[in-house]
Amino acid sequence: MPTAIDHQTAEEAELARLLVETLHLDIPPESIDPVMPLFGDELGLDSIDALELALAISRAYGVEIKSDDARNKEIFASLRSLAGYIAEHRTR
Amino acid sequence: MSAACGSSSPFSPPDRLPLLGRAPEDELYRTLSVRITAGQFLAAARALAARLPPAPYVVNLCHNRLYVAVGFAAALLRGQVSILAGDPTEQWLKALARRYPQAYVLAEAPDLRVALPVHIVGFEPERGQGDDAPPLLAADQLAALVLTSGSTGEPVPHAKHWGSLVARTLTAAERFQFESDAPAGIVGTVPSQHMYGLESTLLLPWHAPAASFCGDAFYPSDILAALQTMQEPRWLVTTPFQLRALLASEVSLPPLAGIISATAPLSADQAEAAERRWQTKVFEIFGATEVGAIATRRTTAEEEWQTYSGITLAAEEGGVRVFAEGTPPGRLADAIALVDSTRFRLLGRREDLIKRAGKRASLAGLTQALMEIEGVEDGIFVAPENLDSEPTARLTAYVVAPTRSVAEIRAALSQKIEPAFLPRRIIKLERLPRNATGKLPRQALRALSARFGDP
Numbered sequence: 001m002p003t004a005i006d007h008q009t010a011e012e013a014e015l016a017r018l019l020v021e022t023l024h025l026d027i028p029p030e031s032i033d034p035v036m037p038l039f040g041d042e043l044g045l046d047s048i049d050a051l052e053l054a055l056a057i058s059r060a061y062g063v064e065i066k067s068d069d070a071r072n073k074e075i076f077a078s079l080r081s082l083a084g085y086i087a088e089h090r091t092r
Numbered sequence: 093m094s095a096a097c098g099s100s101s102p103f104s105p106p107d108r109l110p111l112l113g114r115a116p117e118d119e120l121y122r123t124l125s126v127r128i129t130a131g132q133f134l135a136a137a138r139a140l141a142a143r144l145p146p147a148p149y150v151v152n153l154c155h156n157r158l159y160v161a162v163g164f165a166a167a168l169l170r171g172q173v174s175i176l177a178g179d180p181t182e183q184w185l186k187a188l189a190r191r192y193p194q195a196y197v198l199a200e201a202p203d204l205r206v207a208l209p210v211h212i213v214g215f216e217p218e219r220g221q222g223d224d225a226p227p228l229l230a231a232d233q234l235a236a237l238v239l240t241s242g243s244t245g246e247p248v249p250h251a252k253h254w255g256s257l258v259a260r261t262l263t264a265a266e267r268f269q270f271e272s273d274a275p276a277g278i279v280g281t282v283p284s285q286h287m288y289g290l291e292s293t294l295l296l297p298w299h300a301p302a303a304s305f306c307g308d309a310f311y312p313s314d315i316l317a318a319l320q321t322m323q324e325p326r327w328l329v330t331t332p333f334q335l336r337a338l339l340a341s342e343v344s345l346p347p348l349a350g351i352i353s354a355t356a357p358l359s360a361d362q363a364e365a366a367e368r369r370w371q372t373k374v375f376e377i378f379g380a381t382e383v384g385a386i387a388t389r390r391t392t393a394e395e396e397w398q399t400y401s402g403i404t405l406a407a408e409e410g411g412v413r414v415f416a417e418g419t420p421p422g423r424l425a426d427a428i429a430l431v432d433s434t435r436f437r438l439l440g441r442r443e444d445l446i447k448r449a450g451k452r453a454s455l456a457g458l459t460q461a462l463m464e465i466e467g468v469e470d471g472i473f474v475a476p477e478n479l480d481s482e483p484t485a486r487l488t489a490y491v492v493a494p495t496r497s498v499a500e501i502r503a504a505l506s507q508k509i510e511p512a513f514l515p516r517r518i519i520k521l522e523r524l525p526r527n528a529t530g531k532l533p534r535q536a537l538r539a540l541s542a543r544f545g546d547p
Contacts, residue, residue: 025516046514048448051311051333055312055341067311
């Protein structure tokens with residue numbers, strides 16, 4: 001029985017599509033719950049995915065992800081936090 | 093420089109070797125803000141050694157290379173064996189606590205995942221003595237147990253003795269032509285507890301003219317900042333995945349003397365692109381955790397690999413045996429064609445062994461983990477051919493489990509196996525295409541992959 005997920009905003013839906021396309025995920029983008037953890041059990045993403053995703057984000061939005069950013073864990077915590085960070089820092 | 097290079101042949105190792113083969117004022121490590129000399133490092137290692145609890149084993153779970161290094165040095169000074177695991181899963185930590193109940197954990201912060209006492213690491217050069225000669229350690233002192241996944245997914249320890257670790261750093265420095273009048277500035281993007289990272293980023297500065305960067309170097313922008321911090325000649329120690337990301341990104345790197353890649357085969361195209369873009373030389377190291385680094389090649393120039401001095405290979409029934417001074421003979425899991433005892437070509441992986449992100453696993457072991465899940469009646473893991481070279485390539489699991497959902501199976505698997513080997517797709521079937529003898533013929537598996545559209 002699937003549980004209801006939080007509604008994706010337009011920005012989150014766009015990022016979810018980028019995520020699914022970049023990482024070849026076998027799920028519909030709209031099924032990613034914006035508040036669920038990106039890394040860990042749910043999607044099973046790992047460090048190579050983080051690298052690929054950072055690259056795609058830098059190309060699409062001009063936002064460079066860094067490890068030494070104290071907020072790195074927070075930024076990658078969920079679709080919502082990642083979309084929020086991109087909205088704040090995007091240059092394209 | 094003291095007797096770092098050249099004076100000792102790897103074939104007749106001395107019985108005792110100094111902890112450090114560098115002068116006290118030589119730089120060993122550098123962070124974004126601090127430089128650590130050999131003298132300071134020795135003082136900090138002595139200060140930490142004096143505070144370590146008495147125990148035969150220490151599980152070094154530190155993250156920053158400087159802390160991993162000072163913890164490793166302090167353990168050596170106390171005669172304690174360091175247990176090194178790249179990025180252990182909770183299941184591994186449980187297995188470690190069971191197998192080494194007298195061990196303690198060394199970490200930068202309390203770690204609640206592990207049922208062993210945690211000792212917090214420190215770096216306090218002012219509290220120890222670092223100016224006198226570094227102590228001598230017996231070449232046969234057991235320095236570390238480096239863990240890899242066994243065929244069942246349980247951690248398997250590989251013994252590393254002090255003499256062989258030192259011999260290998262000296263031969264690496266010789267191969268890459270590190271010179272003491274212009275010490276190399278190394279930026280490693282790989283963890284120090286992995287055999288490749290241990291040899292090529294953590295230990296190299298102890299005996300070879302090099303300083304190693306300590307800090308984050310994962311995303312292209314991290315790597316740029318790290319390289320800018322280091323002095324020339326700069327060397328980047330990395331993996332094909334990260335090299336690919338660097339090539340795809342827009343960051344413009346400072347001049348590079350060399351790039352070293354390991355953990356997976358690097359394509360000649362990528363090596364050539366990297367050499368052209370950064371006007372540098374790209375080398376690959378071929379290694380195995382059992383033995384450590386074995387051979388190198390300049391990817392754009394050579395198809396054949398050349399072993400390090402002191403390492404020879406011999407063909408044997410169904411494989412290749414490696415002889416390295418100071419190490420028991422090891423067997424290579426990769427399929428290799430010997431040209432002679434020091435040169436070879438790689439033919440690819442064996443059927444069951446898969447590699448990804450510097451880790452390896454056995455398909456049989458992963459399948460076993462899948463079968464252990466409650467409600468799973470039958471199942472198998474299938475790997476695409478390009479698993480170790482294509483970042484988005486992942487395993488697929490076919491499962492017969494009428495009572496369990498895909499999400500439940502995924503959650504159960506994530507408790508048991510490393511994220512690198514979690515299947516991207518879990519496909520539920522009514523039954524697997526087993527033949528009359530109960531086997532899954534390769535042809536039937538290919539048909540499955542074709543039917544479910546695997547890349």
